[in-house]
Amino acid sequence: xxxxxxxxxxxxxxxxxxxxxxxxxxxxxxxxxxxxxxxxxxxxxxxxxxxxxxxxxxxxxxxxxxxxxxxxxxxxxxxxxxxxxxxxxxxxxxxxxxxxxxxxxxxxxxxxxxxxxxxxxxxxxxxxxxxxxxxxxxxxxxxxxxxxxxxxxxxxxxxxxxxxxxxxxxxxxxxxxxxxxxxxxxxxx
Amino acid sequence: xxxxxxxxxxxxxxxxxxxxxxxxxxxxxxxxxxxxxxxxxxxxxxxxxxxxxxxxxxxxxxxxxxxxxxxxxxxxxxxxxxxxxxxxxxxxxxxxxxxxxxxxxxxxxxxxxxxxxxxxxxxxxxxxxxxxxxxxxxxxxxxxxxxxxxxxxxxxxxxxxxxxxxxxxxxxxxxxxxxxxxxxxxxxxxxxxxxxxxxxxxxxxxxxxxxxxxxxxxxxxxxxxxxxxxxxxxxxxxxxxxxxxxxxxxxxxxxxxxxxxxxxxxxxxxxxxxxxxxxxxxxxxxxxxxxxxxxxxxxxxxxxxxxxxxxxxxxxxxxxxxxxxx
Numbered sequence: 001x002x003x004x005x006x007x008x009x010x011x012x013x014x015x016x017x018x019x020x021x022x023x024x025x026x027x028x029x030x031x032x033x034x035x036x037x038x039x040x041x042x043x044x045x046x047x048x049x050x051x052x053x054x055x056x057x058x059x060x061x062x063x064x065x066x067x068x069x070x071x072x073x074x075x076x077x078x079x080x081x082x083x084x085x086x087x088x089x090x091x092x093x094x095x096x097x098x099x100x101x102x103x104x105x106x107x108x109x110x111x112x113x114x115x116x117x118x119x120x121x122x123x124x125x126x127x128x129x130x131x132x133x134x135x136x137x138x139x140x141x142x143x144x145x146x147x148x149x150x151x152x153x154x155x156x157x158x159x160x161x162x163x164x165x166x167x168x169x170x171x172x173x174x175x176x177x178x179x180x181x182x183x184x185x186x187x188x189x
Numbered sequence: 190x191x192x193x194x195x196x197x198x199x200x201x202x203x204x205x206x207x208x209x210x211x212x213x214x215x216x217x218x219x220x221x222x223x224x225x226x227x228x229x230x231x232x233x234x235x236x237x238x239x240x241x242x243x244x245x246x247x248x249x250x251x252x253x254x255x256x257x258x259x260x261x262x263x264x265x266x267x268x269x270x271x272x273x274x275x276x277x278x279x280x281x282x283x284x285x286x287x288x289x290x291x292x293x294x295x296x297x298x299x300x301x302x303x304x305x306x307x308x309x310x311x312x313x314x315x316x317x318x319x320x321x322x323x324x325x326x327x328x329x330x331x332x333x334x335x336x337x338x339x340x341x342x343x344x345x346x347x348x349x350x351x352x353x354x355x356x357x358x359x360x361x362x363x364x365x366x367x368x369x370x371x372x373x374x375x376x377x378x379x380x381x382x383x384x385x386x387x388x389x390x391x392x393x394x395x396x397x398x399x400x401x402x403x404x405x406x407x408x409x410x411x412x413x414x415x416x417x418x419x420x421x422x423x424x425x426x427x428x429x430x431x432x433x434x435x436x437x438x439x440x441x442x443x444x445x446x447x448x449x450x451x452x453x454x455x456x457x458x459x460x461x462x463x464x465x466x467x468x469x470x471x472x473x474x475x476x477x478x479x480x481x482x483x484x485x486x487x488x489x490x491x492x493x494x495x496x497x498x499x500x501x502x503x504x505x506x507x508x509x510x511x512x513x514x515x
Contacts, residue, residue: 015370027282033382033407034231035280038391050368053387055379057460058372149193150497164191179285181499 002062004037004054009178010114010122012044014061015052019044021114021122023099028053044121047096066115072105080105082113082120091120103159104129104177130172130186131155139165150182194504197323197496202488204317205294206273214269214296219258221274225468226250227257229409230456233279235289236463251277254485255295256410257471260439263297263481264474271296273488283509285500286431288489290509297439297483303424306436306484307335307399310426314397314491323495326429328397337402338420346388354404354419378407390427397428409449411437424484428494436484443475 012019020041028036035056042049054060070082070091079094080102091113095102101123105111114122136153150162153173161175163182172186206216224247226234234250252258255272262270276293283289298305311333318327342350346367353360360380361371369383381404393400401424405413408421422438440446450467457464492504502508 027284028386029231029281029287034379036382036386038386051387051391053369053383055372055375055383057374058370149191149197164193179499 001059004056004058004060006062007037007039007054007060010124012063012065012114012116012121013041014063015041015050019063019116019121020050023049023122027056044116063116065121068113068115068120070111070113072107072109072111074107075102075105082111093120093123097121098123100180101125101177103157104175106157125177127176127178128174128183129177131157131161131175132172133163133167133169136163136167136169138168190506191503194492194496194498195506197321198492198504200321201317201323201492201495202273202292204320205313205488205491207320208313208316209271209296212269214271215267217255217259217262217267217270217272218274219252219255219262219272221252221277222249223252223258224249225257225465225471227253228450228453228457228465228467229253230453230460230462233462235277235279253278254293256483256485257468259295259297259483260478260481261471261474263299263479264477268299269297285502286490288501288505288509291501292488294486294488295483296486297481299479299481301480301482302438303401303422303436303482306424306482307333307401307426310399310434310436310484310486317491318495321495326494326497333397333399333426335399335401338400338404339402341389341393341400342384345392346384348384350404351419378404381407390432391430393427393430395429397426400425400427408437409453410440410446412440422482426484426486431490431493432487433490433494434484434486436482438480438482439478441475441478441480443472446475447472 007022007025009022009025011022013022020043022039023042024040026038028038036053037056038053040049040051068084070084073081073083079092080098081090081092083090104125109125112124113120132155133153134156137151149165151165152160153163153167154160161180161182163173167173174183174186176183232253234253236248236250238246239249240246254276259270259272271294273294275290277290279289281287281289314327315329318324339350342348348363353363357377360377364371364380364383367384369387371380402414402420403423405419405421408423411421411423414420414422424436425432426434447467454464489501489504493501496504498504502510
């Protein structure tokens with residue numbers, strides 16, 4: 001038995017006798033109420049998703065799963081393929097299973113696969129990753145006066161992130177892969 | 190650190206003060222360190238120790254809100270007052286919407302009710318947005334959406350809340366039917382929150398919304414509604430999916446207040462939390478306070494709203510994560 005405080009992305013809960021992967025979670029303190037953890041969970045077998053709110057003081061059952069270190073190889077029509085560099089076993093996860101996280105994957109990235117009954121059901125990788133800004137508009141005078149302190153920028157990963165207006169094309173930035181948000185300018189090595 | 194955001198923060202806070210000052214509200218500077226903090230069962234104050242020069246010492250806590258002091262000032266004859274300063278709450282998640290030290294605005298009016306609080310909030314928000322120029326995220330036309338809690342239950346989860354009031358078993362069945370877990374330890378309020386936090390709050394969306402008329406058990410410092418005492422005169426304000434404010438037509442009956450405080454203290458005990466004596470000075474002042482309404486408004490979250498920041502850590506100079514972690 002475990003506490004909902006231990007809920008993290010990628011862990012597997014037993015809910016109504018079935019394994020569900022936590023895909024999103026948020027701690028909530030309504031102030032006038034007890035503390036809760038709001039989750040979105042995905043059935044490890046059927047892929048169905050549910051929203052579920054647990055009180056922090058209740059107990060939940062966390063399913064023991066294996067974790068396997070692997071490297072991202074490539075993406076094709078079958079989905080995303082990873083390789084365990086120790087055993088050379090390959091694993092594939094479908095686009096649906098990987099979801100929005102897929103945009104952060106790049107060849108050779110080290111990831112941790114959550115394995116349930118021999119199959120990968122969830123994927124973890126660094127929370128902070130560097131990306132180069134491939135495309136963005138230059139800051140325009142007067143932007144800050146009208147409240148525009150961020151702008152859209154396209155990264156070398158192909159996805160769009162909101163960055164402060166002072167960020168220019170070609171710069172490297174740190175992105176939080178949990179929230180999809182800009183964190184800071186990447187430190188120069 | 191996003192220096193531009195810190196400048197915006199400064200602008201917004203200055204404008205909030207101006208809005209109140211220009212409307213005849215007096216700024217109070219209530220103490221941050223108190224002997225007896227608010228004892229809401231689910232809030233945890235930070236405790237410290239104060240020493241006198243001769244070495245005598247006593248425990249003190251940082252306020253979780255200025256509410257008790259503000260009400261005592263109202264009892265001393267004050268009208269239209271506000272307080273804008275940091276408040277402190279321990280044990281909250283550092284998740285981008287909380288910081289253990291946050292900026293709280295509270296204001297109170299005499300002979301006023303929820304309507305007045307909603308109108309003040311709407312006008313202040315729009316005025317600050319207009320004066321600061323951060324208008325793009327605030328709807329400027331028509332009143333902000335207003336819904337009773339019962340209306341929200343009907344609209345978002347299709348559940349008629351009224352027959353469930355005071356009926357824990359019926360509420361438990363409703364929770365199970367909606368796929369939520371139910372344990373013996375869950376109170377009626379807990380079950381309410383499981384459905385509310387899963388099916389209602391996330392669906393309020395971006396639009397600024399006042400939710401009002403809460404079940405009376407969820408409004409420890411509010412007056413019961415005149416037309417139905419199962420509900421209380423409490424309002425919450427949401428915008429961009431975050432709770433920004435919580436207000437009451439304030440309870441001034443010291444007997445009822447004492448009863449609710451004792452229930453809260455019993456619940457704290459049951460939860461294994463620290464307890465402390467009731468604030469007798471506060472209870473003694475209540476009969477002199479009269480008919481007032483007041484609201485607590487989270488300034489950090491308001492700054493997030495106006496500036497479009499998605500994390501509280503973007504609008505604080507040194508957020509908790511940064512100052513307490515290695």
